Amino acid sequence: MAKDYKRLDDFFQKPTSEPEELKKYYEDLNKGIDPNKLTVTDKVAIFFRNLVSRVEILYKKEKPKTEVVEKPSGLRHKIKVYYRFVVQKFIELFNFEADVDILDNTSVLFQRNKVNRRILFIINAIFILFFGFIGNQRPNYIVIAAFAVLMLIISRTLRKIINEKPRTLLKQQMAMYIGSVYILMASIGVYIKLRWSAGNVVIGDLVQLGNDARITTYITDISISQAGYLLIYFSLIVISLYQDATLLRILFRWVFGFMFIVHILIMYPLYDHAASFQELYDYLFVTNVNITIDIVLRTVTLVVFYIALYSSVSIGQMMNNKRKEEMIKRREMEQDFTAVVGDVFDVISVFNSHTINQNKADVHRVAEMASRLANILGLSSRVCSEIYNYSVIHIDRVTDLSILQYEGKDTLTEKDYGVIREKTVLGSVVIKRLQLNQKSEDIVRMHFEKTVDPNLVEKMKRIQRSQEGQIILLAEIYDILRQERNYKSELKHKRAIDLLQLEFKEYFEPYILDRFLKYQMEFEAFYEKYKYSELGEAE
Structure with a gap:
């Protein structure tokens, strides 16, 4: 039977075996190896540490200690107060753990839904800007209005689901999935619109025609469409704010499929060269190898980005679970502590009175x-x-x-x-x-x-x-x-x-x-x- 405690004498008894670290230390000494010898990495690390300390000494600006005799000017003081107020409000609006009991999954997801809905409001403005007013086509106000109505419907639906009483975990999860799917599909739709607006032209033909203005417009539209392409990655980052690895894992399957379709149908319309397998092969691997390389690199970049994002979310989720476990233990200890203290105080009262x-x-x-x-x-x-x-x-x-x-x-x-x-x-x-x-x-x-x-x-x-x-x-x-x-x-x-x-x-x-x-x-x-x-x- 293992002992759960040590007697005082146990601390002074000689151990039966030596620690492995001590054995290795003796072996290194016998081989003539200095255990305290610095490696090249150690020396480089010490050099940078000394360099940083010197830079701090040389360039660290110490604020002069001045006694405030009178209050600053009224305007300056008001601006300072207003700035602090705005910063505090901004932090409160986008704080995922403001006044939230982390052990209550419903409250945690409710707060995240509220914050992501505010982020979604800002993203919707960006979507409208890209979808309606940026590109080589004239603004189509009918399309802009239709997209705005769709965003309004999604926003109001999310608001109703999030705030509806009784507030349940199932409702909050439904709002999370609806908001995530919407922002993902909207970002893909914006990119498709921008890329479609840019069109597909052959630069060599425009050069022969001497149409420099058309070349400049085409290059600009392609650059703008790349900015829309980045919105897809941004939407994945917003989705990752939920710190839900399952959500990210499910959605990425669809993202990977959609992006593959976008690459081969929208970015590079391969259907124009797919009359036969041989023609498609020659187009991708003989005459236009750069197109194949670009598609592969974009796909690999997307996968690597997802792996990094998924790892980050998984680590964050694991740390949150650890926090919850520690909080549960702490609250159990607090309850036990309160109960024990209450019992002791009751005994004191009884003993004191009788x-x-x-x-x-x-x-x-x-x-x-x-x-x-x-x-x-x-x-x-x-x-x-x-x-x-x-x-x-x-x-x-x-x-x-x-x-x-x-x-x-x-x-x-x-x-x-x-x-x-x-x-x-x-x-x-x-x-x-x-x-x-x-x-x-x-x-x-x-x-x-x-x-x-x-x-x-x-x-x-x-x-x-x-x-x-x-x-x-x-x-x-x-x-x-x-x-x-x-x-x-x-x-x-x-x-x-x-x-x-x-x-x-x-x-x-x-x-x-x-x-x-x-x-x-x-x-x-x-x-x-x-x-x-x-x-x-x-x-």
Whole structure:
């Protein structure tokens, strides 16, 4: 059976086998190889590191530290504020994780759909510009209007699906696929339109005719169509923002097919040379090899781009899944932590209300005596105040331990978690104070019931042995001796002092007990004052 823990002795035992790294280190030394020798790559890396550090020293501009005496001019200040406002709004509009619970798949996809819909609005304007106003044809306003109506219908449909209540994951996925297919088909359609508008001409024929203007127009239109070609790659990037590898994998099959058709039918109309297989072969591999090379290179570029994009999305999706797993673990730990803390605080309350033989007046009386004893011992006023506050913390602060308002929450914010941590620290202090209170009660009881033995005494002496703890313990034992308990009767001051000297002296440092005994009349006055004050209030 494997051990789940190590004893202290285990850390000092000699290992049965040496680590592999250490064996290799010794082997390299025996071969005459210096393990610390720098390779060429190491030297180049060190050179660049030193170069960068020097450049930063030489060219790093430090902003002069000037004291602002008066506010900047009104116009400049307004422009600066407006600029920051615009930047902040822009970030909010295109932030994929703004106020989103990453564990809620529906909320995450809803936010991505909203952001991509805003991006789609900008892309639609670009599509209209390319589709209607750029090319060698005159703008066809009927086509532009039809395309604009189509974009409006798609946009409103997406908006309805995304925002419709109840908001479900299925609806968000449907909106994701509709938006992705639309942007992909629209970008391919824009390219087809631009390439079709450019036409196909033979430059040599135009040169013979001396039609330089037509040559310039054709070259310009071909260049514009290449810009439209890039829109297809841009649409794939927009689709990848969903960080959904499955979506990208499904759509790419169609993209690859469509782009192959575009290459052989739109970019290079091979159907004009496909009367026979031999004619097509001669056209592609004999007379126009550059066309074949161009088609192959474009296809390979598309595949390589897809592989890079798919890898990036897969890595991002994997990291998001890891984040979700870590978040789930953290929330489970937070819930367990909250539950455990709540149980501990409930136990503290029960123990405090049913076990302690002290009321509020008794506690404050002990606190006054402990604080005064600390002052007599020469401790600072701050320490005296801390001893007083610590003496009453289990009575005055126990109600601050409630965490009922957090127990019903599924998720805790950083602020909530911080408050619970503070309450936990307070709870640990209260527990220590209750332990000290119980210690004083147990010590008095075992001495009166004659159950004292050396082991028990040593155990009690180890509990909170600090100077502050002994001061409070002495004040509490004196207070218990003066009061009536079910195992003893109320004692006079002199009898209590005698017992402290005879029975309880071994629990305290001599100088602490000596100071208490020297000022015993003052402590008797404290006890009588609070006792009669309490009786007077009772009457």
